[in-house]
Amino acid sequence: MNPKGRLYLVPTPLGESGLPPVLPAEVQQRLSAIRHFVVEHSKTARHFLKQIAGLPPLASLELMELSEHTAAKVLPDLLAPLLNGRDVGLLSEAGCPAVADPGASLVRLAHQQGIQVVPLVGPSAILLALMASGLNGQRFCFHGYLPVVQDARDEKILQLEKRSRQENETQIFIETPYRNLRLLEALLQRCNAQTQLCIACNLTLVDEYVFTRAIGEWRQNSLPAIHKRPAVFLLQG
Template sequence: MAGTLFLIPVPLGPTAPQESLPANVLAAVRPLTYFVVEQAKTARAFLKAAGTDLPLQELQLQELNEHTKANQLDRLLEPLRAGHDVGLLSEAGCPAVADPGANLVALAQQENIRVVPLIGPSSLLLALMASGLNGQRFAFQGYLPAKDADRTKMLRDLESESKKRQQTQLFIETPYRNRAMFDAILQACQPSTRLTVATDLTLPGESVLTRSIAGWKKQTPPEIERRPTVFLLLA
């Protein structure tokens, strides 16, 4: 009988796992020996803080990240096929959401391996909850194009789609380009469109602010450079 693939959430920043993860999630982590992780170094730091039944050096960690090739995924299922439970970790937040772990989950589903998602912080849902925008219809767009012209076109397309469907659009950016994204949104979108900027969610510096584009232009820009941020807009 195959093992179970546990999808283990990770805190969104440098906080103790006990502060943002339920006790049953930590209890599920402790007995595991096998893990698939985005980066081994940071995963070990999380596992040390969360607590494991085995010493860290006895845990089996395999990496799955943007450098993993499609033909390398199959071997990551071998412990599961052998009957061992495996924990899948992202760098932060929930695995398989805006995360390469989704590819492993897809393979597990194809082989009828049991997949168990565990409760933990999701920056996307937390941002949506606090935004005041439409929580009935929403879409996550991931990263937008980096080139100015392509990004502007995408923002206008998303704004048009949002207006047509009354759908909240969520997207993210590499933290060091957050300010460039913010400025691009103000230039591309209509004055009445509402924009939420959600930064450092669950962390001491957390900030979630919703303003119209016209309102944002009248105030000091938010301090978001190099800080994890989710952008949401509703036309």
């Protein structure tokens, strides 16, 4: 029986920053030998893969899609190349696979099947934001997206602020880019003036923005230009 392939978790750029600043040459060299990829969206995956030096023509590669809408019954089919001894690269839409990403379900199944999972080095917006925030990096929690409905969102903000204060824990969350300003306005309205808020936007790009202020200071300054720009929010009471 053929030995099983390895599932490589491939970080991708967070924007149009290009590969050299964010992916080491060793990672790109490893990718050039892979012919099977599981991707969130084929179009953006092809744009990424065509930048990998030494990779054969895209037409010769097999791209299988895995998104939040993929049914669980399809996952074993995505593992088929691995069970036949072929390596597979798992790509997120942006950043690290399986972190706030549907790829986690495939990784879990790979472990159940005894497949080796190999994480590769690359950008993580969550960790980059935490590193640059100056907030507590010893205790932190990532919550993904907050509720969309106003009352539920406002209640969640108060819960996170209280938890942060009681546990001395940084609370990290994100929002759909076109709702960034709505979330920021809710934070400024609901949180205590002394609570620290970091906004990290367009990380690794030329117009990267990372700034931490107390809520009271944010209220006295103009709001940053984060509309429709990928952003991470970090809160510490």
